[in-house]
Amino acid sequence: MTDQELVKRAFEMHRFSYVPYSHFPVGAALLTGDGRVFTGCNVENAAYGSTVCAERTALLKAVSEGCREGWTAIAIAGQGADFCWPCGACRQMLYEFAPDLRVLAARGDGQYAEARLSELLPHGFGPRSLE
Numbered sequence: 001m002t003d004q005e006l007v008k009r010a011f012e013m014h015r016f017s018y019v020p021y022s023h024f025p026v027g028a029a030l031l032t033g034d035g036r037v038f039t040g041c042n043v044e045n046a047a048y049g050s051t052v053c054a055e056r057t058a059l060l061k062a063v064s065e066g067c068r069e070g071w072t073a074i075a076i077a078g079q080g081a082d083f084c085w086p087c088g089a090c091r092q093m094l095y096e097f098a099p100d101l102r103v104l105a106a107r108g109d110g111q112y113a114e115a116r117l118s119e120l121l122p123h124g125f126g127p128r129s130l131e
């Protein structure tokens with residue numbers, strides 16, 4: 001799967017976003033080493049703090065289906081003018097399983113930028129920090 005196809009999968013998830021408060025749909029698509037793709041959308045809640053981001057939804061789907069290793073890239077698609085980089089909580093959650101993950105952050109016009117998670121969360125706290 002190409003990066004562009006992964007970004008497209010992330011955009012396709014906008015249709016499932018539940019965003020009555022922000023009106024800002026976000027989709028995510030997580031690519032694993034064996035070619036599987038776990039998708040997610042943001043799901044908001046009247047108790048705002050209970051909201052779950054699209055990339056964390058994709059992460060939870062992967063882990064809950066037994067896929068914890070070999071993640072190669074995640075695409076995150078927003079509709080704004082800026083690239084949709086993951087929030088701090090999502091960076092931390094992704095770091096647990098794939099500290100050097102490729103992150104593709106897309107904006108509303110379909111363009112995207114790329115960075116490594118290790119760049120987005122330098123000196124991150126992970127499983128090795130507890131050794």
Ligand SMILES: [Zn+2]
Nearest residue numbers: 053086087090
């Ligand atoms: Zn987030």
